[in-house]
Amino acid sequence: MTNRIEHKPEQNTFEIYVDDVAAGHADYTQTDGVRDFDHTVVSPDFAGQGLAGKLVTAALDATRAEGLKIATSCSYVAGFVEKNPAYQDLLAA
Template sequence: MAHTIEHKPEQNRFEIHVDGTLAGHADYTVTGNVRDFDHTVTDPAFRGQGLAGKLVSAALDSSRADGVQIATSCSYVEKFVAQNTEYQDLLA
């Protein structure tokens, strides 16, 4: 299955699509120079494939490239950052 990840800044979200179908999203709110990731969802039909991790990794890489810090109100993103220490420098 081919997947693509798209940043939709006008909606404050990152989306992951599998074969053209929306499989999940990571939503955030913006306060100053901080993206607070507050909600991550994977469609039940696509769970167990590691898509949430790919989505969050891409969202955090994009945040780094955009020069913004992050907050982790979403428990999944909080756990992901704790387990992937290369992203901890992004924490506000």
């Protein structure tokens, strides 16, 4: 199985695909240089495969590359950042 992650800025989302099937997404709102991740979901058909972690990693890496900060309204993203200190520098003050 092949995973692919796409950023769709016009829809304020990152999507993960498994063999070209949409498996999940991480949605955000963006204001004043802060991308607030407010909802992350993986389809039950793809649960337990670590896709949410891959999705959030890619989303945070892209956010860093764009020079933006993050807020974590989504509990999954908040927990991910807490468990992965390498991303804590992205947190907005």
